[in-house]
Amino acid sequence: xxxxxxxxxxxxxxxxxxxxxxxxxxxxxxxxxxxxxxxxxxxxxxxxxxxxxxxxxxxxxxxxxxxxxxxxxxxxxxxxxxxxxxxxxxxxxxxxxxxxxxxxxxxxxxxxxxxxxxxxxxxxxxxxxxxxxxxxxxx
Amino acid sequence: xxxxxxxxxxxxxxxxxxxxxxxxxxxxxxxxxxxxxxxxxxxxxxxxxxxxxxxxxxxxxxxxxxxxxxxxxxxxxxxxxxxxxxxxxxxxxxxxxxxxxxxxxxxxxxxxxxxxxxxxxxxxxxxxxxxxxxxxxxx
DNA sequence: TTGCTATTGCAAATCGTTTGCAATAAGCAT
DNA sequence: ATGCTTATTGCAAACGATTTGCAATAGCAA
Numbered sequence: 001x002x003x004x005x006x007x008x009x010x011x012x013x014x015x016x017x018x019x020x021x022x023x024x025x026x027x028x029x030x031x032x033x034x035x036x037x038x039x040x041x042x043x044x045x046x047x048x049x050x051x052x053x054x055x056x057x058x059x060x061x062x063x064x065x066x067x068x069x070x071x072x073x074x075x076x077x078x079x080x081x082x083x084x085x086x087x088x089x090x091x092x093x094x095x096x097x098x099x100x101x102x103x104x105x106x107x108x109x110x111x112x113x114x115x116x117x118x119x120x121x122x123x124x125x126x127x128x129x130x131x132x133x134x135x136x137x138x139x
Numbered sequence: 140x141x142x143x144x145x146x147x148x149x150x151x152x153x154x155x156x157x158x159x160x161x162x163x164x165x166x167x168x169x170x171x172x173x174x175x176x177x178x179x180x181x182x183x184x185x186x187x188x189x190x191x192x193x194x195x196x197x198x199x200x201x202x203x204x205x206x207x208x209x210x211x212x213x214x215x216x217x218x219x220x221x222x223x224x225x226x227x228x229x230x231x232x233x234x235x236x237x238x239x240x241x242x243x244x245x246x247x248x249x250x251x252x253x254x255x256x257x258x259x260x261x262x263x264x265x266x267x268x269x270x271x272x273x274x275x276x277x278x
Numbered sequence: 279t280t281g282c283t284a285t286t287g288c289a290a291a292t293c294g295t296t297t298g299c300a301a302t303a304a305g306c307a308t
Numbered sequence: 309a310t311g312c313t314t315a316t317t318g319c320a321a322a323c324g325a326t327t328t329g330c331a332a333t334a335g336c337a338a
Binding site for chain 1: 211218221234245247249250253256257260261263265
Binding site: 017018019020037038039054055058059062080081082 | 324325326327328334335336
């Protein structure tokens with residue numbers, strides 16, 4: 001199930017049309033591994049087709065988000081821009097380095113264990129959670 | 140060590156002055172247990188003293204954040220506003236309910252254990268981390 | 279092809295937050 | 309207390325990211 005196919009389906013299901021601009025945007029996203037924002041995506045898209053407007057990028061991102069193909073990424077403490085990541089990711093986690101501000105992804109099955117334990121402890125189903133360490137304020 | 144005293148100290152250390160407006164804002168914050176944003180704080184402050192402007196609220200929040208007395212709170216997926224929480228909190232965590240959107244705080248020493256284990260595993264010092272559960276996209 | 283209507287680019291609008299400026303007030307020195 | 313220096317204020321304009329109104333364009337089903 002490719003990202004493009006999924007997107008195509010989502011758009012069609014919503015009674016939408018697969019335009020040239022949307023195809024380009026979705027193709028670019030399909031190749032994306034890192035997080036991205038509207039501006040960066042817009043600039044990249046422009047390189048291939050200068051008939052893509054920023055408004056269209058925003059509109060397309062909103063559609064993809066609404067259909068769960070991409071999701072906002074809030075690890076970065078930059079509250080100015082809205083960053084996205086693809087939704088078809090494996091379960092993964094990230095640290096943000098206080099010095100270089102880089103987002104460092106990692107895996108650890110310890111976290112799966114924590115999740116299970118918390119569900120047990122608290123009697124809830126964890127769908128999405130944010131756990132904050134440290135008692136000092138982030139930079 | 141009261142919040143007000145800490146704030147007073149922080150402002151003084153920065154060569155600042157404790158004005159009537161700042162005192163009011165800080166006093167309101169000292170009584171705050173939930174997360175807050177500039178707008179809500181502004182409206183509350185207005186009830187006590189209608190000579191407090193939104194600009195002053197923003198400026199005061201920026202000072203308090205710079206001095207580590209409050210910290211931005213990014214659990215909420217509302218990327219429109221900037222939410223804060225007091226920094227002098229114990230280590231605590233929160234779930235966001237997908238249905239009612241409420242932020243549910245909780246404690247669990249399991250997380251302290253996870254933190255220690257990750258530091259061991261990865262050879263880093265955890266100051267602040269965000270751990271995301273679930274492979275489906277958040278609402 | 280034709281026709282209906284979703285989509286586009288543009289520019290103007292919005293929303294939260296920041297900033298320039300002239301007036302005011304903290305608080306130190308007297 | 310009084311005066312002086314300068315940080316702080318309120319206001320309104322500026323800002324940057326995102327959204328939206330509109331007339332023109334282009335999917336796509338018949």
